[in-house]
Protein backbone atom coordinates (compact mmCIF):
# COMPACT_ATOMS: atom_id res chain seq x y z
CA UNK A 1 0.00 0.00 0.00
CA UNK A 2 2.78 2.41 0.94
CA UNK A 3 4.54 1.24 -2.20
CA UNK A 4 1.51 2.02 -4.40
CA UNK A 5 1.13 5.48 -2.96
CA UNK A 6 4.72 6.44 -3.61
CA UNK A 7 4.42 5.19 -7.18
CA UNK A 8 1.48 7.56 -7.68
CA UNK A 9 3.44 10.37 -6.09
CA UNK A 10 5.98 9.92 -8.88
CA UNK A 11 3.46 9.28 -11.66
CA UNK A 12 1.23 12.33 -11.07
CA UNK A 13 3.84 14.99 -11.87
CA UNK A 14 4.87 13.02 -14.97
CA UNK A 15 1.24 12.82 -16.17
CA UNK A 16 0.79 16.53 -15.44
CA UNK A 17 3.92 17.45 -17.38
CA UNK A 18 2.83 15.27 -20.31
CA UNK A 19 -0.59 16.98 -20.36
CA UNK A 20 1.07 20.42 -20.38
CA UNK A 21 3.32 19.47 -23.29
CA UNK A 22 0.31 18.18 -25.27
CA UNK A 23 -1.65 21.42 -24.62
CA UNK A 24 1.38 23.55 -25.53
CA UNK A 25 1.77 21.67 -28.82
CA UNK A 26 -1.67 22.92 -29.92
CA UNK A 27 -1.19 26.53 -28.81
CA UNK A 28 0.13 28.92 -31.44
CA UNK A 29 0.36 32.64 -32.05
CA UNK A 30 -1.48 34.46 -34.87
CA UNK A 31 1.89 35.18 -36.51
CA UNK A 32 2.81 31.47 -36.50
CA UNK A 33 -0.52 30.45 -38.03
CA UNK A 34 -0.22 33.22 -40.62
CA UNK A 35 3.34 32.08 -41.46
CA UNK A 36 1.98 28.58 -42.15
CA UNK A 37 -0.54 29.89 -44.72
CA UNK A 38 1.94 32.39 -46.19
CA UNK A 39 4.45 29.59 -46.79
CA UNK A 40 1.87 27.69 -48.86
CA UNK A 41 0.49 30.79 -50.62
CA UNK A 42 3.20 31.24 -53.24
CA UNK A 43 2.80 35.05 -53.19
CA UNK A 44 3.11 37.86 -50.64
CA UNK A 45 -0.07 38.34 -48.55
CA UNK A 46 -1.92 41.66 -48.80
CA UNK A 47 -3.96 43.28 -46.02
CA UNK A 48 -5.85 45.31 -48.62
CA UNK A 49 -6.97 42.17 -50.50
CA UNK A 50 -7.90 40.58 -47.16
CA UNK A 51 -10.14 43.49 -46.20
CA UNK A 52 -11.79 43.45 -49.63
CA UNK A 53 -12.46 39.71 -49.47
CA UNK A 54 -13.86 39.99 -45.93
CA UNK A 55 -16.33 42.65 -47.11
CA UNK A 56 -17.35 41.07 -50.43
CA UNK A 57 -20.91 39.87 -50.83
CA UNK A 58 -20.81 36.67 -52.90
CA UNK A 59 -24.60 36.61 -53.14
CA UNK A 60 -25.06 33.48 -51.08
CA UNK A 61 -26.73 32.90 -47.69
CA UNK A 62 -24.72 35.61 -45.90
CA UNK A 63 -23.68 39.03 -47.26
CA UNK A 64 -19.99 38.27 -46.67
CA UNK A 65 -17.78 37.53 -43.68
CA UNK A 66 -18.66 41.01 -42.42
CA UNK A 67 -22.35 40.04 -42.09
CA UNK A 68 -21.55 38.13 -38.89
CA UNK A 69 -18.16 39.53 -37.89
CA UNK A 70 -18.68 43.26 -38.71
CA UNK A 71 -17.04 45.29 -41.51
CA UNK A 72 -14.07 46.20 -39.29
CA UNK A 73 -14.08 43.30 -36.81
CA UNK A 74 -12.52 45.07 -33.84
CA UNK A 75 -15.80 44.81 -31.93
CA UNK A 76 -18.31 42.08 -31.21
CA UNK A 77 -20.24 40.70 -34.15
CA UNK A 78 -23.46 38.69 -34.33
CA UNK A 79 -23.73 35.10 -35.44
CA UNK A 80 -26.73 35.42 -37.78
CA UNK A 81 -27.06 31.62 -37.91
CA UNK A 82 -27.45 31.16 -34.16
CA UNK A 83 -28.30 34.71 -32.97
CA UNK A 84 -25.30 34.77 -30.65
CA UNK A 85 -22.61 37.35 -30.01
CA UNK A 86 -19.25 36.71 -31.68
CA UNK A 87 -16.19 38.20 -30.02
CA UNK A 88 -13.91 40.45 -32.14
CA UNK A 89 -11.94 38.75 -34.92
CA UNK A 90 -8.92 41.07 -34.77
CA UNK A 91 -6.43 39.43 -32.36
CA UNK A 92 -5.41 42.78 -30.80
CA UNK A 93 -9.00 43.05 -29.52
CA UNK A 94 -9.42 39.38 -28.61
CA UNK A 95 -6.29 37.46 -27.51
CA UNK A 96 -8.01 34.08 -27.99
CA UNK A 97 -8.15 34.59 -31.78
CA UNK A 98 -5.84 32.61 -34.08
CA UNK A 99 -4.21 30.64 -31.27
CA UNK A 100 -5.40 27.16 -32.31
CA UNK A 101 -4.37 26.17 -35.83
CA UNK A 102 -6.91 23.33 -36.08
CA UNK A 103 -9.82 25.59 -35.02
CA UNK A 104 -8.71 28.30 -37.44
CA UNK A 105 -8.46 25.84 -40.33
CA UNK A 106 -11.83 24.30 -39.52
CA UNK A 107 -13.66 27.64 -39.31
CA UNK A 108 -12.02 28.98 -42.47
CA UNK A 109 -13.25 25.86 -44.25
CA UNK A 110 -16.84 26.07 -42.98
CA UNK A 111 -17.23 29.85 -43.34
CA UNK A 112 -15.57 30.12 -46.78
CA UNK A 113 -17.83 27.34 -48.06
CA UNK A 114 -20.94 29.10 -46.69
CA UNK A 115 -20.04 32.62 -47.79
CA UNK A 116 -18.03 32.06 -51.01
CA UNK A 117 -19.25 28.62 -52.00
CA UNK A 118 -15.77 27.06 -51.94
CA UNK A 119 -12.83 26.78 -49.58
CA UNK A 120 -10.47 29.75 -49.29
CA UNK A 121 -7.00 29.35 -50.78
CA UNK A 122 -3.88 29.58 -48.62
CA UNK A 123 -3.25 33.05 -50.11
CA UNK A 124 -6.78 34.22 -49.22
CA UNK A 125 -6.37 32.95 -45.64
CA UNK A 126 -2.99 34.72 -45.42
CA UNK A 127 -4.54 37.93 -46.84
CA UNK A 128 -7.41 37.82 -44.32
CA UNK A 129 -5.09 37.14 -41.38
CA UNK A 130 -2.63 39.86 -42.48
CA UNK A 131 -5.46 42.41 -42.45
CA UNK A 132 -6.94 41.21 -39.14
CA UNK A 133 -3.52 41.24 -37.43
CA UNK A 134 -2.90 44.78 -38.77
CA UNK A 135 -5.98 46.16 -36.93
CA UNK A 136 -4.67 47.83 -33.76
CA UNK A 137 -6.34 49.85 -30.99
Ligand code: HEC
Nearest residue numbers: 062065068079080081086087097098104107108111112115
Ligand atom coordinates in the same frame (compact mmCIF):
# COMPACT_ATOMS: atom_id res chain seq x y z
C1 HEC B 1 -23.12 33.05 -40.17
C2 HEC B 1 -22.15 33.82 -39.44
C3 HEC B 1 -20.71 33.84 -39.90
C4 HEC B 1 -20.21 34.22 -41.13
C5 HEC B 1 -20.99 34.74 -42.32
C6 HEC B 1 -18.78 34.07 -41.04
N1 HEC B 1 -18.42 33.61 -39.81
FE1 HEC B 1 -16.52 33.29 -39.13
N2 HEC B 1 -17.24 32.63 -37.36
C7 HEC B 1 -18.57 32.55 -37.03
C8 HEC B 1 -18.71 31.92 -35.73
C9 HEC B 1 -20.03 31.62 -35.01
C10 HEC B 1 -17.42 31.61 -35.29
C11 HEC B 1 -17.03 30.84 -34.01
C12 HEC B 1 -17.25 31.62 -32.78
C13 HEC B 1 -16.02 32.35 -32.37
O1 HEC B 1 -14.90 31.87 -32.63
O2 HEC B 1 -16.17 33.43 -31.78
C14 HEC B 1 -16.51 32.10 -36.33
C15 HEC B 1 -15.14 32.00 -36.27
C16 HEC B 1 -14.28 32.24 -37.33
C17 HEC B 1 -12.86 31.96 -37.32
C18 HEC B 1 -12.06 31.40 -36.14
C19 HEC B 1 -10.96 32.33 -35.69
C20 HEC B 1 -10.35 31.97 -34.38
O3 HEC B 1 -9.17 31.70 -34.31
O4 HEC B 1 -11.05 31.97 -33.37
C21 HEC B 1 -12.41 32.29 -38.56
C22 HEC B 1 -10.98 32.14 -39.07
C23 HEC B 1 -13.53 32.80 -39.32
N3 HEC B 1 -14.65 32.75 -38.56
C24 HEC B 1 -13.43 33.27 -40.61
C25 HEC B 1 -14.51 33.70 -41.38
C26 HEC B 1 -14.39 34.11 -42.74
C27 HEC B 1 -13.10 34.20 -43.53
C28 HEC B 1 -15.64 34.40 -43.17
C29 HEC B 1 -16.07 34.80 -44.56
C30 HEC B 1 -15.59 33.97 -45.66
C31 HEC B 1 -16.54 34.17 -42.04
N4 HEC B 1 -15.81 33.74 -40.97
C32 HEC B 1 -17.93 34.35 -42.09
C33 HEC B 1 -19.64 32.99 -37.78
C34 HEC B 1 -19.57 33.45 -39.08
